[in-house]
Amino acid sequence: MSTEVQEPIVAPGYDNESVTRKITDVVLTRPVHRGWLGGFAIAFLLLMMFNYAVAWLLYKGIGVWGVNIPVAWGFAITNFVWWIGIGHAGTFISAILLLLHQDWRTSINRFAEAMTLFAVACAGTFPLLHLGRPWVFYWLLPYPDTMGMWPQWRSALVWDVFAVGTYLTVSLIFWYVGLVPDLATMRDRARSKFLQLIYGVLALGWRGSARHWKRFHVAYLLLAGLATPLVLSVHSVVSTDFAIAIVPGWHSTIFPPYFVAGAIFSGFAMVLTLAIPIRKYYHLEDFITIKHLENSAMVMLATGLMVAHGYLTEGFMSWYSDDKFEIYLTLNRMFGPYAPAYWLLVTCNVIVPQAIWFKRIRTNPAGLFVIALLIQIGMWTERYVIVVTSLHRDFMTSAWAIFHGTRWDWMTLIGSLGLFATLFFLFLRVLPAISISEMRDLVHKKAKAAA
Amino acid sequence: MRANPDRPAVRPYRASRAHMNNQSPTTDHQSPALHGVMAEFTQPEQLLSAAQRAYAAGYRKLDAYTPYSVEGLAEAIGFCKTRVPLVTLIGGIIGALTAYVMQWYSAARDYPLNVGGRPLHSWPAFVPITFELTVLFAALAAFIGMLWMNGLPRPYHPVFNAPEFKLASQTRFFLCIEANDPRFNIDEARQFLQGLNPINVSEVEK
């Protein structure tokens, strides 16, 4: 095994009381700070822009976006895939790393799960808006409707509804179950009657009984076990939205695992984007240590390489297939009208992450922050390239066209960042951003191991 | 009331009102006003050994309250098997059957529709949703089953009457011998718990 000195995953010197205080104080006693207020204000303004863009879209119809035939899927589906991919890291951290006994996950799982929820919420809006008539979204659900119709089960778009719906529900349950003991802590530490009641209701009367803990623990592990294949399935199903169509550039069997890897890749980039400022701002360096950043970076590197392998396989197979449409598509991506986007994604997703090989870079928060941002841009661009370049050249040259996002496209995309950030800012103010009960357990174990 | 870490660790014994009202709690251990006797510890190991000793002493209606999951504690108070996995499994099976039967019925029976020449009973296409609903139902079953078996939500519970019980969700570890234990005798129980070296023993009214 590696003989390198292991960075600690929680700084020494903490006990139950100090862990509890440090985490709950962020919510309960810390006054609203100018930094939080400023950030929230910006996020909220962006959210208002999002609402404005959506209201206009609903009023006018999706023609305000740049989509048309043949590029019927533009920003909306790109954003959808991007956001839902970001969500994956949360589940990966909270579920898979739990099953793998990776205890460094403890201090980041809560906010990573929150990130999942908010990202899925952002993601969910886009296919709904793209329906054209979002108000009849319930037609996607199987119920004995007045049409006598059922959803078309052979359509990946219906699979998507179930996959994303299940993902959101299970993530929410998983998150809430983990929160219940912490809500009880908040209830017991809150000073005002109002907060006590709010947290008290949400805590469901949790009293920390040993029997309860036992069932809680089993249920939590089971939920983790259930969430694990869900991580694989959700982005796989999203990928089949593309892959089961016979559009060159979409119809590729590697799409499911390749999308999953890309999802975790961009998700960890988002984790870092959030964790690095949060730990600094709230002085949580003792809980979110360099070790966490480094491990996340390693996951990013590994998944980045998988994504790179996907690009390679696609390129090789299109050549090997000897199919003129496949070959044309690949060349068109590289050298066609969208070539800058393609090379941007290659730079951001393949070249930039290689910096993580260097220990000096992967232990440097600022450096990682930049890399993470670039990866997020790269992964958005990747989905953009997949969606747009595959569509803009049809089999028939008469149907060729060029797609550009309109300002409404851009407003919805940037506005969705505002939605995400607003939810996240609120989350930081009202809920413990780190699992207190798990941290207590961890601190106790580390103290015992050290003794 | 906010927990104060600087507060002295031991507080004087404070008789509950229930005890004062009832002249002979020792003879009437079925007293409806008494939930049990509660001891408070600072370390999980202390609680664990206290629980084991209480169980060994023959107490069965025991419960322990901790701010985090302490390994082996549930077993120490005689709670070994939980049916949460079974419920989850049943939920998963129901989910899988629901999903598959729903798809088969609607696509192959109720509205057979030829789409692209695919068979009406397109099992490969039915797999994703079957999987998703299996997970969804199993997760819901685990969640609801866990809450149900734990008797939650239950905002009011007698143990919250115990002094300092707010710390059970923060720093302290509690052991409660409940009054409905057939062996329960308030004085004995109090004496027994005092012998375990707690920082505090109190009676908990209902």
Next chain:
Amino acid sequence: MHSRSDAADMGQLFRKRANAIARLTVVGIPLIIIGVSGCFYAFARSSFWTKVDAPVEQPVPFSHKHHVGDDGIDCRYCHTSVENSAFAGVPPTETCMTCHSQIWKDAPVLQPVRDSWQTGAPIKWVRVHDLPDYVYFDHSIHVNKGVGCATCHGQVNEMPLTFKTQELYMRWCLNCHRHPQQFLRPKSEVVSMDYRAPSDQLTLGQRLLKQNNVHTAGLTDCYTCHR
């Protein structure tokens, strides 16, 4: 048992009855969701929403009961294009005036008809059966394959003011498109208002399917009705 302040001091945040409220809430919320969806479901099927059995106000209170039931005028006298086009045809004012230039020619109720005849401005009849525009519905094929007028429009000969007797939901269309043999009649009986299905309707229906060349296989395909 104890006062509120006492409870707060001891950490007891809720009263005992909070337990009942909590359980009620947990059970109640799903029930409310189910109930509300059920209400929507029932509403979408109610005649209030579908306008079934609700007579429609018209510029002239035209009575099918009088014209069809009492006078015995054939459907096609006014709805001339029903047999050979998608649209059954709403009669022009000229059709009304064919008779009402001579009878009831001073009736106040017919004033709009006479106005229309004089000015040339059409009478603005209110559509009773309005299918969504994405439905490709053709009267002629139905009439020529043996679907009676009354099967969809009800006993028009008994309607003083016209109303829908069917909700016209797609589910209802499919009801016949899946099993047309349950509804077909001999072609000579299509416009009859007095026809009653025989007891061996299914045998008759099977025979009519063959006789009228009805291909059931494609009847529920999407493109049969949506083009």
Next chain:
Amino acid sequence: MVDQQHLKPLAEDGFFSDDRGSRVPPAHTVARGQLRDDEQFYTGKIGSDLAATFPMPVTRELLNRGRERFDIYCAVCHGYTGNGDGMIVQRGFPQPPSFHEQRLRDAPIGHFVDVITNGYGVMYSYASRVAPEDRWAIAAYIRALQLSQHAPASDADPATWQNGRARPPGAPKSDSPRNSDGRPSGRPLPPSTND
């Protein structure tokens, strides 16, 4: 979706001042396939004279069609037997002449087509309701009605008459039973080969 940007037939539309979505073709225009160059067929006249002959062969099929159309459009006034005692007449509409008048028995066949097309007296034109082909069919059926009341015995084959398989001339034609008011009771018409 439910209301798309296209017009249903006869739907209201505000584009023109009369709110009509469906437009009347401008005068002197001919729609594709509607060039009416066969004078006899479309007007029932040859030059200024009423046509005495049919522009098509008179078949049983044509007669059946004529009967069906007659029952729809004509019988309301003229009665099912052509006596001029239709239901609307009973309601107060001026009684039209019976088809069994000698004047009408003698009228050339084009007369009936002309009347259907252009109207006559208080009778409105039925051109918009009855297609040209059907006008001839109705005319043929009117002839059949007239014959049913006034056929010379010589028209019948004496052999069949004597065998009782055909009715003597002047006997009521009753191969389709009728109700007391003269409306068909719903029995199907005799099948024709193409039905």
Next chain:
Amino acid sequence: MDGLAVGPYHRVLMTDAVSPVIKRWQTRALIIGVIAAILSFIGLFLNRPQFFHSYLFAWLFWSGLSFGALVLVMMQFLTGGLWGLAVRRLSIAAFMTLPLMAILFLPVLLGLHDIYGWSNGARAEAEGYHHKAQYLNAPFFTARAIIYFVMLTVFGVALRKRMAEHRDVRAIPALSAGGLIVYVLCMNFASTDWVMSLDPVWYSTVFVEVFASGQFLAALALMTALLVLFTYQFSLGDAVPVKAFHDLGNMLLAFVIFWAYVAFAQFLIIWSGNLPKEISWYLPRSSGGWQWFALALMLGQFLLPFALLLSRTAKRRPRSLAIICIVIVLANVLMNFWFVAPAFHPRVYVHSLDFTELLAIGGFWFALFFHFLKQRPLLPIELTEEHRNA
């Protein structure tokens, strides 16, 4: 061995006690291998094409174990974990068979014309084959195979050497990471060369993952089964902690799911697309009786192990874990057979050469495996440390 006053773990370290037994097994494996090889060689003259068809299948299975073992070791070095530690020594011995598998690749090259339709170049001029002709030709095919084997053997030997001599161990994670990248690149092309090109029309971008995860799964299952065998054979007692078996069981579960996932993803996408160039792989493999093989594969390499591995008891009881592992290994044999045989026979066809050649290569494989195994202790020293900590 009994009566020694040392703990069970020290017994394992004493290779002197263990190695005679393993040496006996080595001899037996070699005898089986030689006998089966002679029988197969006779078959070469009786049915030359069948000899090579069977050979490819047998070779793919055994070489897959070697490759899979290499991946197993490299992954363990990178991510740690008790599961990999317990089977690390076994896996190192297993991937040391790579040079042998390279030599045993020669018959495939000799039988190129009997196996691969593209090798005679007949369709090179046809539409859709221009690139394939550039890629699929005997010299390039041979050169690629040499590259795969040389590169991966170099990584394997370097890893083993560093472990054995405890030098430059700091480089091991980097070496493993590099090795995994090289492995994936190699398999990317190797899976195309060896299996995908059996049907020269067909291409599937995810096939490399189906292929590679199959290799890993087979190696992990075999190593686990052998670990259980040794635990009982050498009375290791609790030298291998129960948790290690539990973790191995979880790992098997994860990879059973992963294999099923990629295999199904490929099937679903090709089934949905239904394009002639793609469905051509599944049509012969789902008709003429081969569909029963597919079904058995679905059961043996997914449903059955999946259902059994969900049980905590099954994972913690070494014997039941071993039975599950044997099911997986057998299913893997079936998978390779199902990959290869339907390319030559539209109807189910099993030849005795399929068995003799499987035994022949297997005999040699095991002989070499035991040869390397007996040189070093069965369990790595870290296992006791982990054990003590746990």
